[in-house]
Structures are given as structure tokens and as C-alpha cells.
Amino acid sequence: MTQQGRTVAVVGGGYGGVAVAKALDEHADVVLIEPKDAFVNAAASLRAVARAGEWAEQLFYPYDKLLKHGRQIREYASAVDAKGVTLASGERVEADYIVVATGSGYPYPAKTRTDSAAESAAQFEATHAELAGAERVLIAGAGPVGLELAGEIKSAWPEKAVTVVDPGEQLLPGYADELRADLHDQLEELGVELRLGAALDTEPDVEPGRAGAVAVAVGGGKIEADIWFRAYGATVNSGFLGDGLAPLDGHGRLPVTEKLNVDGYGHVYAVGDLTDVAEEKRAGNAMQHAEVVAANIIAQLGGEEPVREYRPSPLPVVLLPLGPEGGVGQIPSEDGPSLLPRSAVIEWKGRDLMHGKFAELFGLA
Numbered sequence: 001m002t003q004q005g006r007t008v009a010v011v012g013g014g015y016g017g018v019a020v021a022k023a024l025d026e027h028a029d030v031v032l033i034e035p036k037d038a039f040v041n042a043a044a045s046l047r048a049v050a051r052a053g054e055w056a057e058q059l060f061y062p063y064d065k066l067l068k069h070g071r072q073i074r075e076y077a078s079a080v081d082a083k084g085v086t087l088a089s090g091e092r093v094e095a096d097y098i099v100v101a102t103g104s105g106y107p108y109p110a111k112t113r114t115d116s117a118a119e120s121a122a123q124f125e126a127t128h129a130e131l132a133g134a135e136r137v138l139i140a141g142a143g144p145v146g147l148e149l150a151g152e153i154k155s156a157w158p159e160k161a162v163t164v165v166d167p168g169e170q171l172l173p174g175y176a177d178e179l180r181a182d183l184h185d186q187l188e189e190l191g192v193e194l195r196l197g198a199a200l201d202t203e204p205d206v207e208p209g210r211a212g213a214v215a216v217a218v219g220g221g222k223i224e225a226d227i228w229f230r231a232y233g234a235t236v237n238s239g240f241l242g243d244g245l246a247p248l249d250g251h252g253r254l255p256v257t258e259k260l261n262v263d264g265y266g267h268v269y270a271v272g273d274l275t276d277v278a279e280e281k282r283a284g285n286a287m288q289h290a291e292v293v294a295a296n297i298i299a300q301l302g303g304e305e306p307v308r309e310y311r312p313s314p315l316p317v318v319l320l321p322l323g324p325e326g327g328v329g330q331i332p333s334e335d336g337p338s339l340l341p342r343s344a345v346i347e348w349k350g351r352d353l354m355h356g357k358f359a360e361l362f363g364l365a
Contacts, residue, residue, distance in 0.1 A: 155323025
């Protein structure tokens with residue numbers, strides 16, 4: 001039952017923000033503040049570059065059916081304080097509870113360049129066309145994004161030469177040795193060339209994602225390619241906050257309690273990449289944050305004390321597809337890290353990149 005007059009402002013419509021908004025829609029007047037016209041399933045963006053015809057539009061989910069009672073304001077927030085949210089237009093959204101969920105930025109194509117789904121889909125189509133004509137591909141960054149992009153490209157175009165460069169000496173340090181060995185085997189099986197322990201002396205003059213003569217010095221040698229992609233450089237979307245709520249840490253993240261309250265505020269919460277929770281920043285973690293925050297706000301709406309706490313996993317978790325028919329995964333268990341067989345990674349994520357889950361969430365199933 002919606003609590004009339006009790007407003008929850010959710011700032012940010014990414015993985016954590018939409019999960020909180022959806023969970024609270026029956027309990028309060030939810031206002032989702034998000035400038036995009038559609039949710040972007042970033043997990044599918046890399047496949048949209050390799051398989052644009054199938055995926056360039058499928059990774060967008062309009063917000064108009066997310067909430068039955070609440071509403072979306074298509075604007076940026078310019079400030080958040082204890083009483084509400086100031087919009088870029090200068091207007092105010094006064095709120096009883098606030099959830100800050102603005103996430104992080106990342107170089108295209110892992111994240112979109114524009115707030116328009118139609119414009120973003122057109123950009124994916126254009127990048128796909130540029131990539132289709134390239135014989136040699138350079139990817140700078142061997143984290144999950146770079147490796148997943150390499151897997152998507154090789155699964156779509158096995159004949160292309162794909163080289164991944166990273167200054168780190170190991171793939172996915174901190175994960176189980178068996179997982180990393182399996183990852184190496186699958187990349188070799190796909191024909192991906194790894195250049196670890198080697199950084200680009202300078203970035204190519206060509207814009208990432210655009211075809212052109214790419215030539216870079218790497219570790220005393222030289223790599224030439226027809227197109228390149230940047231797969232490093234995440235930035236926290238917290239610049240609009242300043243220190244208005246609580247002082248940001250050195251990475252621009254908000255300090256939160258175990259209940260995911262912003263430090264010093266019992267009615268203001270934060271979820272996802274924006275928080276200073278000591279864990280890798282993943283969509284799955286943001287959605288788990290959302291469960292905790294929604295439960296705590298529902299308790300407060302009912303006049304009860306919030307008791308749910310978020311405990312980050314002591315072991316790193318990853319689901320890393322390498323195209324629709326490959327990938328590696330690790331989840332925690334009582335006996336330590338538990339490795340997922342390739343078939344489980346494909347079933348849980350790789351084959352449809354959770355399209356069915358989000359289609360249901362956004363009323364499109």
C-alpha cells in the first residue's frame with residue numbers, strides 16, 4: 001500500500017536505482033531522477049558493438065513501465081542535501097527519504113555517450129560498421145571489460161586479429177588460479193593475443209572505436225591495428241555532490257554505514273558504485289545493495305527501526321562471458337571460491353546477458 005505523502009527520491013536509474021525504485025513503488029511516492037529516456041543494460045553493450053543487428057536496440061529498456069505509481073523526472077541532479085534534491089533546472093524535489101545511485105562512468109562502448117536510446121543505438125550501429133571493416137583490433141585494458149569485448153569480437157569474427165594490452169602481469173589478480181588458467185585457455189582457444197606487463201607508451205591518435213591507422217609503442221615494441229578500444233578508466237559520478245552530504249573519499253565515493261546509510265543520515269542512503277563499500281564494483285552488488293536499502297526504508301515507513309545490513313562478500317565474484325558460448329565465473333562458498341563451469345556462465349549470463357530479467361522488470365516481457 002502506497003504511503004501517501006511519503007516521498008522517496010531515487011537519484012540515478014542504473015542497476016541499483018531501478019531496483020530500489022521498483023521495490024518501493026507500492027510503499028511510497030517514488031520519484032526517479034534520471035536524465036536518460038531508457039535504462040541501459042551495460043552488460044550487453046559490448047555485444048551490441050559486435051552484433052549490432054541483434055543487440056543495438058535490445059539493451060535499452062524504457063522507464064515508462066517501470067513504476068505503476070511513481071514517476072520519472074528526466075533531469076540531472078545538481079545537489080543533494082538532507083531535505084531533498086536540487087535539479088539542474090533549479091527546481092527542487094523535497095523528499096522524506098533519498099537514495100543516491102548515480103553509479104560510475106566508463107569509456108564507450110562499455111557505457112553510452114548520450115542520454116537518448118535512439119542516438120546510442122545509432123552509435124553502436126556505426127561502431128559495428130567501423131569494426132566490421134577492421135582486420136586488426138587493439139584493446140587497451142585486460143580487466144573484465146577488455147576481455148569481454150575481446151571475446152565478443154572473436155566470437156562474431158573469428159578471423160579478426162585481436163590483441164589485448166595491459167600493464168598488469170596477471171589476468172584478474174585475486175581470483176582463483178584455476179579460474180585464471182581456464183580464462184587463459186579460453187582466450188587462446190578464441191585466438192586472442194595477450195600482451196601483459198606492457199603499457200601503451202602513448203594512446204593512439206585515432207579516436208577509440210573509429211577505424212584508422214593505429215600504431216603504438218608498447219614495451220619496446222610496436223603494435224599496429226585498424227581500430228582500437230579503451231577498456232580502462234572508470235570514474236565515479238559524484239561530482240555534483242561535493243561535500244554537501246558527507247566528505248567524499250579519495251576516489252570520489254560516499255561513506256556509508258553497514259545499513260547503507262550515508263554517514264550521519266538515517267534517511268539518506270547510497271547504493272552501487274558510488275559507495276565506499278570495499279568490494280569490486282559490479283551490477284550484481286548494486287542490486288544487492290538495493291534489496292537492503294528497500295527493506296530498511298520499508299521498515300522506516302512502517303514506523304520500525306531498519307535492521308538490514310549489507311555484508312560484502314569476502315571473496316571476489318565474477319561472471320565474465322567471452323561471447324555467447326564461453327566465459328568464466330567464480331562465486332563464494334563455505335569452502336572458498338567456487339568456480340562455475342562454462343555452461344553455467346553461459347546459462348546465467350552469457351547467452352542472453354540477462355535480457356529476460358530486465359524485460360520482466362521493465363514490463364516488456
